[in-house]
Amino acid sequence: METYQVKRFSEAVAGNSYPGRGIVVGESEDGSRAVIAYFIMGRSENSRNRVFVCKNGTVFTEPFDISKLRDPSLIIYAAVRAYENHLVVTNGNQTDTVCDGLVNGKTFYESLKTRKFEPDAPNLTPRISAELVFDDKADFEYRMSILKSADAEGTACNRYGYDYSPLPGVGHFIHTYECDGNPLPTFTGEPRRVAIPDDIDEFTNEIWESLDEENKISLYVRYIDLVSGETESRLINKNK
Numbered sequence: 001m002e003t004y005q006v007k008r009f010s011e012a013v014a015g016n017s018y019p020g021r022g023i024v025v026g027e028s029e030d031g032s033r034a035v036i037a038y039f040i041m042g043r044s045e046n047s048r049n050r051v052f053v054c055k056n057g058t059v060f061t062e063p064f065d066i067s068k069l070r071d072p073s074l075i076i077y078a079a080v081r082a083y084e085n086h087l088v089v090t091n092g093n094q095t096d097t098v099c100d101g102l103v104n105g106k107t108f109y110e111s112l113k114t115r116k117f118e119p120d121a122p123n124l125t126p127r128i129s130a131e132l133v134f135d136d137k138a139d140f141e142y143r144m145s146i147l148k149s150a151d152a153e154g155t156a157c158n159r160y161g162y163d164y165s166p167l168p169g170v171g172h173f174i175h176t177y178e179c180d181g182n183p184l185p186t187f188t189g190e191p192r193r194v195a196i197p198d199d200i201d202e203f204t205n206e207i208w209e210s211l212d213e214e215n216k217i218s219l220y221v222r223y224i225d226l227v228s229g230e231t232e233s234r235l236i237n238k239n240k
Helices: 094-103 108-112 199-210
Strands: 024-028 035-043 048-054 059-061 077-083 087-088 125-136 141-151 159-164 170-175 194-197 216-225 231-237
Touching: 024 087, 024 141, 035 077, 035 087, 035 125, 048 087, 048 216, 048 231, 059 216, 077 094, 077 216, 087 094, 094 108, 094 125, 108 125, 108 141, 125 170, 141 170, 159 199, 199 231
Parallel strands: none
Antiparallel strands: 024 035, 024 170, 035 216, 048 059, 059 077, 077 087, 087 125, 125 141, 141 159, 170 194, 216 231
């Protein structure tokens, strides 16, 4: 095993029909931009009945067909939100928990201390989260978190955090499930290292085309210029 190996995203998910929901954070190959990507997948009709919608820079999941919406509690949320020089990306309503915590002077990890994995036994889906913090020197740092059950019964919550210094062309990829299954097996180990190209369309297409055709639902990618702060984004919904 090569400790510092960086794989293409397509290699990281090769043969995996169901990584679930996934977050990638890192830096473009030329070192000029911070990069985030967030995707969702689904197996049930309720999970698949979704689209991403971007409103004033905040990305939400919304029902595609409101008449088919059953339980919105774990599938409808703000996935990407900014607060001052912080950008938060998560797979659930803990996005709001983190942003509300920042407003009240709490850190990313302090805010997530109040949350745990999703109450969807027997899967006990982990909550995955990321935060980017930008400074005034055209630089940034980022951290990731996963909250997952300590056992198959959901008796307790284990909390894992990872702090990163950006490296050009390197991203870290975390997702909810190791693979498909019943129940779904929780993600294990550290976030995977994946390559991030300079071209947003190249990266967007690679992620979208690498995800299982039957299970993928939506993808959002954003590149942020570290000098100007200007952003470029791409949004793909399977439901149109």
